[in-house]
Amino acid sequence: MKRRDLLKAGIAGILVARQAPVFAQANTVHILRWNDFVPAADKVLREVYAPEVQKALGLKLNVETINANDLPARATAAIQSGSGPDIILLLNNYPHLYASAGVDVSALAEEVSKSQGGIYAPAVRLNKVGGKWVSMPWSLVPALIAYRKSWFDEVGAKSFPKTWQEYHTIGKKLKAAKRPIGQTLGNTFGDAPTFTYPLLWSFGGQEVNAKGKVALNSKETLESVKFMVQFWKDACDEGGLAWDDSNNNRSFLSGDISATLNGASIYVAALNGADKFKTEKGAPLHTDILHAPLPAGKNGSHNYHTAHNHMVMKYSKNQKGAIEFLRWAHKPVNLEKWLVVQKGYAVGTAKSWEKHKMWAESGPVMAPFKVAAAGQSRLMGHAGEPNAKAAEAWNKFIVTVMYAQACSGKMTPEESVKWAAGELGKIYT
């Protein structure tokens, strides 16, 4: 057979079948996600999931990963141009921002919720818009404080401080010993807002009231900002104003800071690199790390854990394949492979994952991560809904900048609170 004959036969076949040959059909699922802070998890997607999905569903899984800060831009570009990845990872309440572009995945969500002990309430609120699941919650990355046990011991903290005032006192001593607390107040997606929003809530501040009216300019908010200014000066590494989400990981691992709000990625990196990361006494660094929730203010202790959600895009030509892939990935036997390598950095969004045997193996150091998701009660836009307006405020870093401006001395606490309330007012009109 000549090459020309082969081509003719192929084209004739396509014409008869009235569809493209199998290899050219839309049997590829392109998923866009962040560069995971636990690189082994991305490896599972590429090296375990991809071949298994090919075998089980006949789907070619194309995994693309980018910087988390760039995900919204990619989503916007894809939606506007009507082409791009079939599934996009959306953090936090971004599903509300892109709700009209998501395929209804209610059937899958209800199925997973029913079979896996129920999806945590915050994850439901973040993914359900107008009574419909516009995206599928995949995981939560709990934000807890990683701290150096021995260094806290040395300044008299036998257990982690329970209140902000105690944390301030201990932090002051740590900074005096050139072991400051590390916290970003930069324009960055994760560690900054997961600190500033709970700080605001724990002092009783809120962005809006239950009716959705801006309520930020309050005595409680001002108290929290004033506290932060002093805490920043006395206890924190002031370089944190320029940090992104990775700076605190590096600073902690290099022994430059004593504590920082983070996912478990610092601990996981120290564990995986036990030979590389050591304490000043030569012990593996991971043996000196513990985790704790954020301290309490007069309104209790609050934490916000970053939600990771998968949206199947309406423009996708392979919506069915994309949903089938998610259904396959959410099966406990498959999800487990990804969650186990996370070692607790990311946790499942369904309650049954708290009972997984991995928690028994990871021991007390990871115990706070096991129960973190169940303890989360507040979301951005509190005391209103985590809707598109709340997403806009989050994305403009208004609450974080409110603290940053006061801490940097650019504005007084009063001016900064007034500024932030004004900016929120323009969103919530």
Place this chain on the structure above:
Amino acid sequence: MGGRRAGQDLHLSAEQARVSRLTRLLESEKALAAALLAPGVAILVLFIAYPFVMALWYSLTSIRVGEPGEFVGLANFTKALNDLIFQQAFKNTVFYTFWATVFKLALGMWLALLLNRHFRFKRIVRASMLLPFIIPTVLSAFAWRWMFDPTFSVMNWALYHGGVITDRLPFLSSGDWAMWCAVLVNTWRGMPFFAITLLAGLQTISPDLHEAAALDGANAWHRFWHVTWPLLLPVTLVVVVFSVIQTFSDFQLIYVLTGGGPANSTHLIATYAYQIGVGSGLLGEGAALSLFMFPVLFAVVWVQLRYLKRMENG
């Protein structure tokens, strides 16, 4: 004879007639010019005019990502004018453009004058000078970000261990410092463009003019001010126009270096428009923000080109 030619014409095939018409068309200067210009015009329309018109339209609507929105008139522009972050971004953009252009011009001129002299390895030095301009901005901005890193800055390390400082310098963690750092990086990156263009201008100035001035007793400064500078002014103005346009609409450098922080201290119009339009999906508002660059740049270019034209005429 005429009858014979008419007969031949009748026998021309349809194909030949088409070729002949095409040849005649191309022989017409107007048609040829139009044909040659067409691809360029098509590219301009497709990649410049169409996006610009779309941005104009978007800026007058409430379009959000995935939702078409409706006509809102100038509401997006009004909102932007009342937006304190935008006001700050606008001031930052003017500050950043002004100082970066001043430094690029001064240092670029100085470098061009140095490179215009004869010295060993002149060609290697001239070529290597272009390196900052050749390296992609994103890569060089990342390198600078590491050098300014709040904890691991190599400059802080060197100054600290050299006994010059006792506390780390807040390169990117103080608003003022961060803005000056951004100006420094922009200057570092853009200076070679000034230097190489001004060098090309310098080489067109006849050495006889300098010799004549020297014979008349002019010193180096007088020769520069009364001979070099006036002759170099047209080139300088063109370079400044290009630089102002590029710097005023800069995005990559700030996006990578500071992300607009700390506390929005280094946001430029472009980075803020991106954050609102692309990051938050508010396409209408983002388009309105970015269009604020247009009248400013148009005015700068118009004034400078007018000045240039007057100089040429005068």
